[in-house]
Amino acid sequence: MKDITQYHATQSDALEYQVKITLYTLLIFGCYAAYLGGVLTIWWMVGLTSVLVTRWMIAFHELMHLRGADELDLLTRLLPIPFAPFNIGYREYRNIHAGHHADTANEQDPDAFHILGGHLRALFGAITLHEQQLVRYIRCHGLSLELAVMLTLRLALFVSLLVIDPMAFLAWWLALRLTYIVNDFVFFHLVHYRGGKEGSFPILLPVWLRYPAILIYGIDVVYATMHHDIHHEQQLIAAKYLHRYAAEMVTNGRKR
Numbered sequence: 001m002k003d004i005t006q007y008h009a010t011q012s013d014a015l016e017y018q019v020k021i022t023l024y025t026l027l028i029f030g031c032y033a034a035y036l037g038g039v040l041t042i043w044w045m046v047g048l049t050s051v052l053v054t055r056w057m058i059a060f061h062e063l064m065h066l067r068g069a070d071e072l073d074l075l076t077r078l079l080p081i082p083f084a085p086f087n088i089g090y091r092e093y094r095n096i097h098a099g100h101h102a103d104t105a106n107e108q109d110p111d112a113f114h115i116l117g118g119h120l121r122a123l124f125g126a127i128t129l130h131e132q133q134l135v136r137y138i139r140c141h142g143l144s145l146e147l148a149v150m151l152t153l154r155l156a157l158f159v160s161l162l163v164i165d166p167m168a169f170l171a172w173w174l175a176l177r178l179t180y181i182v183n184d185f186v187f188f189h190l191v192h193y194r195g196g197k198e199g200s201f202p203i204l205l206p207v208w209l210r211y212p213a214i215l216i217y218g219i220d221v222v223y224a225t226m227h228h229d230i231h232h233e234q235q236l237i238a239a240k241y242l243h244r245y246a247a248e249m250v251t252n253g254r255k256r
C-alpha cells in the first residue's frame with residue numbers, strides 16, 4: 001500500500017471547501033431570488049436547489065474534519081441556509097460529528113436517533129433532524145451566548161425570507177428540507193445500519209449510476225457515500241481520494 005498521507009485532505013482542500021460552501025450558499029439563495037423574479041420555473045428551482053444543497057452538505061462535512069469554528073468566517077459559522085426556523089450552526093454540527101466518529105452507530109452516538117432502530121425510526125429522526133438536534137444539543141451542552149445570538153440571527157433570516165412571499169418560500173423550503181432528509185437518511189442510516197446490525201458499510205453504486213451521479217453531484221458526494229466505512233476507518237482521507245484508497249484495498253486483498 002502506498003503512503004496513506006498522499007490521500008489526506010490538505011490546507012488547500014480546506015480552503016477549497018470553504019470557498020465552495022460560500023459559493024453554494026449564495027447560489028442556493030440565488031435559486032429563491034430567481035424563482036421570485038420569474039427567472040426559474042418551480043421545477044428548475046427545486047432541481048437546482050436540491051443539487052446545490054447536496055454539494056453543500058459534503059463540502060460542509062469535509063470542512064468539519066479540517067477546521068474548527070474559530071478558524072472560519074462568520075458566514076460559514078452562521079450556517080444561514082434556512083432548513084428550519086431554529087437551527088444549530090457550524091460549531092454545534094462539528095461537535096456532534098466528532099461524537100459520531102468517537103461513538104459510531106451505538107447508543108452513545110449523538111446521531112443514534114437517525115441511525116438506529118430500523119428504517120422507520122431513522123426516517124422519523126431524519127425528518128425531525130434539525131429540531132431534535134437543537135433540543136438534544138442544548139440539553140447536553142447548554143445554551144451559550146453565541147448559540148443564542150446565532151439562533152436569533154437565523155430565525156430573523158428565516159422569517160424575513162418567509163414574509164417576502166410565503167408560497168414561494170414554502171416551495172423553496174420544501175426543496176431544502178426534503179433534500180436534507182433524503183441525504184441524511186442515506187449518509188447516516190443507510191451507511192451505518194444493515195440487516196438489523198449497526199456498523200459502517202459501503203454502498204457500492206453500479207457504474208451506470210455512479211457516473212451520472214458524479215456528473216450531477218460531483219465526486220466528493222458519490223465517493224463519500226460509497227466508501228463511508230473507509231471514512232470511519234481513515235478520517236483524514238479526503239472524500240475525493242476514498243475511491244483510490246478503496247481500489248488499493250482490493251489490490252492488496254483487504255476485505256471491507
Ligand SMILES: [Zn+2]
Nearest residue numbers: 061065097231
Ligand atoms: Zn465524518
Ligand SMILES: [Zn+2]
Nearest residue numbers: 100188192228
Ligand atoms: Zn458516519
